[in-house]
Amino acid sequence: MTAPTTEVRNGVYLRDGYRCVMCGALEKTFQHRRAVGMGGSRNVPTAVDGLTLCLTCNVACERELQGKALANGWKVRRWVTAPERVPVYFPHEFAWYRLEGLNRIRISAPVAMEMGCSVYGDEWMQWRLSVIGGAR
Numbered sequence: 320m321t322a323p324t325t326e327v328r329n330g331v332y333l334r335d336g337y338r339c340v341m342c343g344a345l346e347k348t349f350q351h352r353r354a355v356g357m358g359g360s361r362n363v364p365t366a367v368d369g370l371t372l373c374l375t376c377n378v379a380c381e382r383e384l385q386g387k388a389l390a391n392g393w394k395v396r397r398w399v400t401a402p403e404r405v406p407v408y409f410p411h412e413f414a415w416y417r418l419e420g421l422n423r424i425r426i427s428a429p430v431a432m433e434m435g436c437s438v439y440g441d442e443w444m445q446w447r448l449s450v451i452g453g454a455r
C-alpha cells in the first residue's frame with residue numbers, strides 16, 4: 320500500500336480536527352477510504368482518500384464494520400474513482416460532510432443521501448437502512 324505524503328497525512332489530521340472520525344478519540348492513524356488490492360496501489364492517496372481514525376476503529380473498519388463503514392463513507396468501494404463524491408459521517412459531531420481537498424464542508428442528511436445514491440444507487444439506500452435499523 321502506498322503511503323500518503325507527509326503533507327497529505329498532516330492535512331487530513333488537521334481537516335478532521337486531530338480526532339478519530341468514528342469515535343472522536345484523540346488518537347490518529349491514516350485510514351485509506353478506498354480499499355486497495357493485495358498488490359497495493361501505485362497511486363499515492365490524496366486528502367479525499369484519507370480519514371483520521373484511531374487504531375481500534377481503523378482495524379474495525381477493515382474487518383467487522385465494513386458494512387457500516389461503507390454506509391458512512393469511511394470506506395468506499397474500490398471502483399469509486401472519485402471518493403470526494405461519497406459523503407462522510409462524523410458520529411461524534413452528528414454531522415455529514417463532503418470532502419473537498421483538505422477542507423470538509425458540512426452538508427445536510429438529505430444532501431448526503433443524494434450524494435451517496437448518485438454514486439452507489441440503491442445499494443447506498445440499503446446500507447443506510449441497515450445502519451439506521453441497528454444492523455451492522
Ligand SMILES: [Zn+2]
Pocket residue numbers: 339340341342343344372373374375376377
Ligand atoms: Zn476511533
